[in-house]
Amino acid sequence: MFSTSLNTTSEEPNTHANFVDLGLPGMLPVLNEECLDLAIKASLALGGRILPQIKFDRKHYVYADLPQAYQITQKHYPIMLDGRLFFYDFKENESHILVERIQMEQDTAKSIYKGDKVLIDYNRAGMPLLEIVTSCQPTHPNDAKLIVRELQELLKSLGISDAEIENGQLRVDVNLSVQGEKYSSPRVEIKNVAGSKNAERAVEYEYRRHIEMLSRGQIPLPETRRYEADNDRTITLRVKEEEPDYRFFQDPDLPQITVTNERISKIHGILGEIPFDVKKRFCNQFGMDVPDVKNVFRNPWSIEMFTRLVWSLQIDPKLVYKWIYEHIYGNVERKDLNFQKVIEENFGHKKLVELIMMVHEQNITVANAKQVMMKIIDGDERLPNEIAEEQGFIGGTFTSEEVTSAVMKALDDPVNAKVIAKIIKGNERPVMSLVGTVMKAINRRGDPVVIKKMLVERIAEIKNSGKFVAPAGSDAEE
Numbered sequence: 001m002f003s004t005s006l007n008t009t010s011e012e013p014n015t016h017a018n019f020v021d022l023g024l025p026g027m028l029p030v031l032n033e034e035c036l037d038l039a040i041k042a043s044l045a046l047g048g049r050i051l052p053q054i055k056f057d058r059k060h061y062v063y064a065d066l067p068q069a070y071q072i073t074q075k076h077y078p079i080m081l082d083g084r085l086f087f088y089d090f091k092e093n094e095s096h097i098l099v100e101r102i103q104m105e106q107d108t109a110k111s112i113y114k115g116d117k118v119l120i121d122y123n124r125a126g127m128p129l130l131e132i133v134t135s136c137q138p139t140h141p142n143d144a145k146l147i148v149r150e151l152q153e154l155l156k157s158l159g160i161s162d163a164e165i166e167n168g169q170l171r172v173d174v175n176l177s178v179q180g181e182k183y184s185s186p187r188v189e190i191k192n193v194a195g196s197k198n199a200e201r202a203v204e205y206e207y208r209r210h211i212e213m214l215s216r217g218q219i220p221l222p223e224t225r226r227y228e229a230d231n232d233r234t235i236t237l238r239v240k241e242e243e244p245d246y247r248f249f250q251d252p253d254l255p256q257i258t259v260t261n262e263r264i265s266k267i268h269g270i271l272g273e274i275p276f277d278v279k280k281r282f283c284n285q286f287g288m289d290v291p292d293v294k295n296v297f298r299n300p301w302s303i304e305m306f307t308r309l310v311w312s313l314q315i316d317p318k319l320v321y322k323w324i325y326e327h328i329y330g331n332v333e334r335k336d337l338n339f340q341k342v343i344e345e346n347f348g349h350k351k352l353v354e355l356i357m358m359v360h361e362q363n364i365t366v367a368n369a370k371q372v373m374m375k376i377i378d379g380d381e382r383l384p385n386e387i388a389e390e391q392g393f394i395g396g397t398f399t400s401e402e403v404t405s406a407v408m409k410a411l412d413d414p415v416n417a418k419v420i421a422k423i424i425k426g427n428e429r430p431v432m433s434l435v436g437t438v439m440k441a442i443n444r445r446g447d448p449v450v451i452k453k454m455l456v457e458r459i460a461e462i463k464n465s466g467k468f469v470a471p472a473g474s475d476a477e478e
Helices: 033-045 141-158 196-217 261-269 275-287 291-297 300-313 317-334 340-361 366-377 386-393 400-412 414-424 431-441 449-464
Strands: 057-061 070-073 081-087 094-106 109-112 117-121 128-134 170-178 189-192 224-229 234-239
Touching: 033 081, 033 128, 033 261, 081 141, 081 275, 094 141, 094 317, 117 261, 117 400, 141 196, 141 275, 170 196, 189 196, 196 224, 196 234, 224 275, 275 291, 275 300, 275 317, 291 300, 291 317, 300 317, 317 340, 317 366, 340 366, 340 386, 366 386, 400 414, 400 431, 400 449, 414 431, 414 449, 431 449
Parallel strands: 189 224
Antiparallel strands: 057 070, 081 094, 094 128, 109 117, 170 189, 224 234
16 A cells, blocks of 8 residues: 555465565555555545545554554545445345445454464555444344345446455454443453354344343443354453553654546546446346345346346346346256356357247247257257257247147046046146157247146046046055
8 A cells, every 4th residue: 555565365375575564664555546546445435525635644553463553544534425325125125325435454464373382474564454444333144144135246347356255355344332221331342253144143133142141231342353153152352451552643654645637537437337226227127036136146247148138139138137037047057067168158148138038938848948058058069059050949839729639639648647636636746757759749948837727727627527537556546
């Protein structure tokens, strides 16, 4: 943030730290202005009030991961105040959490614990951090997970960060207290919770711990804790007997910075639509349900792919969603394959369009289209239309008269008499074997759901007529 060292955590330890990062005598920090622009972008996306004058402060404490013995941060004049992060809550309703402030600061070095030793990697020292502080609000545990995910999507879409928690690009601190008519507990901080799901689990555990202690007449200590995902519990790191004296004062080596309206306007002009607004538009414009929209928004590439398909096909977006995120995704998951790789390499835009349009224009049945889909998932490089022609699937569905005729033939065939007898006796499981017989007769160009319904209705008529005679030797012989 204040030096020319490469921002990386994947290189060999201590190979990207210079005299500024190491706090050597005589060093002078200089602000990387790209960090300022990204901070302004985040502030605009969260709808906050950007301060016209910002300053940097020194936060003093002594530890091996802080070579300067202070951290450069923004205690008194942050980049933004009073923002809001919108999200869909656990009931799928539009909600928001207040963002108290956004401040820029530099990261510490990375501590690596090896037995009784602590190794320090200074590659991370001085990396830019954007601290987003939300206000204290009553929050359902599931909302904690949803808030973190919404923030991840926002940061990724803005190009501010890859926001991968596993790589340390997004760190979550959870603060919790219980306030009510019966109980009241002091604030407890849970540091560096890894992952959105763990944020939810940490809140659930800590809430239960507070309630259990308060119900026994005990008051939880105001402390800093750590969440252990493997054991699903929080443990004490340190007790906050009193607020530490960090001796904040303005950094004398860094000047006050004026954030001009021209700079803000320029960044606002390239901001684009934020993820929550796009989700809301998908719900309103495409008539999609919130859970389905959330699935689309799992990854930026997924949003782009889905949007491009919807505009190319100009058909019901729900049909597009069903094929991509139910039929294809479901089968890719069962085969333990990479969804993005299968979509981009096996299908591509052209094959997806062709497959979905074949079904939409009723040139092929859904059942047969799924067979074509499976061949492409398994690596068939031909176009969907070529596979369908080779399999004899092209020609659309048979007419209702043709399907009815095939159903009647199957029921009149003596080979199926034992199966029919079982169904008449109340065992409906053999119906699907008759569905298969009918589908085979019409070259699988029919809707199995409709065929099953026709068979069940027709067999009920046969039963009510009293004319059916079970074949000798069958379980249902009458």
